[in-house]
Amino acid sequence: MSNFHLLCDPLQNGIVSKLGWRSLTSIQEMTIPEVINGKNLILLAPTAGGKTEAAFFPILDNIHTEGLNGLSVIYVSPIKALLNNQEERLSKLSSFVYRGVFKWHGDISRGEKGKFFKNPSSILMITPESLEVMLMNKKIDKNELFKNVRAIVIDEIHAFAEGERGVHLMAVLERIQGYSKHDIQRVGLSATVGNPEQISEWLQGSSSRQKGVIDPPKENKPKKIEIKYVLEEELATEVFKRAYGRKSLLFSNSRTGAEKVKNELEEKGIESYVHHSSINKYFREVAEEKFKIGKNNIIIATSTLELGIDIGDLDIVLQLDSPYSVSSFLQRMGRTGRRQGSVGHFVFFPTKDEKLVIAIAILNLAMRGWVESVDVSKKSFDLLFHQIIMMSL
Secondary structure, X not given: OOHHHHOOHHHHHHHHHOOOOOOOOHHHHHHHXXXXXXXXXXXXXXXXXXXXXHHHHHHHHHHHHOOOOOOOEEEEOOOHHHHHHHHHHHHHHHHOOXXXXXXXXXXXXXXXXXXXHHOOOOEEEEOHHHHHHHHHOOOOOHHHHHOOOOEEEEOOHHHHHOOHHHHHHHHHHHHHHOOOOOOOEEEEEXXXXXXXXXXXXXXXXXXXXXXXXXXXXXXXXXEEEEEOOOOHHHHXXXXXXXXXXXXXXXXXXXXXXXXXXXXXXXXXXXXXXXXXXXXXHHHHHHHHXXXXXXXXXXXXXXXXXXXXXXXXXXXXXXXXXXXXXXXXXXXXXXXXXXXXXXXXXXXXXXXXXXXXXXXXXXXXXXXXXXOOOOOOOXXXXXXXXXXXXXXXX
């Protein structure tokens, strides 16, 4: 029996009439009762597996049935681009229960931020660094702003857990916990991680809630994976053979490599875009939008498109040389084969002997179900001193 019936009527109506869904995914079915019952959770599912909805359907149900007012949910992303990408989705979901969303980052005007403080939306989308800035603002009443914070959702949690940003995030979260009258429910989302139980323990912090990991059985979808050894001067020709007439994504481990391939493919008649952190935000967003509506086109990216930024359905994902990890390969592989009945297609293009060996090893480990563990960072004395200073200002 589906757990759809556990959701409140407005959510049920929105899912059916606005999203047009007739069923829930396995991650959503498994997550809904656990979140409604109050557990802190790590949710594991491939890219486009429905993790965001899995977290937000029951969280929105909770704040609606409990009648919470003001800021109730904080969504934390590791990068600003993911906030921009998720804004429309979260706005639509929250509208089902008559709630609003506010996205906070450096590009948002001071006037808009001031309006948020006067009339807070139910859901705040933000990075840890911006949360810190908010906590430092002496003009706002933090007790009033954060008193009804009921849940925090951390997207791409593996990107935080393995470094000092994770320590910083947990410190900021504990400071917010001090203002909230609730034991804040914590939900982390990830596509690939080898030690979810350890990350669950790390996420728990001072919370007294029960904790758990939701890791549904992997769907055995058909995949086509190639390893094609090429010389550098042959790369553009081999990419052209597979990309022409299709919607393609090529990952490059360097910006110079991305720019070089782009120029060569454009000469061959494929509409090409480059996406990396050195490109102006406006032009990155233009590339994403043009790519979504095109057919015979390719976007060439570094790791900037590895996280959950939506660029639409892809026919094929290509990789110059090899990713640096199994986790990275699985994230990138998850970008293709999303459409019903389609086959995920991924091609490695190693250009050196050692890159060929790495590609074979990564594919072999992935086929065996092995993924790297995240080395959870718990202690950071420089951040300890930083937090002490911030709290004393």
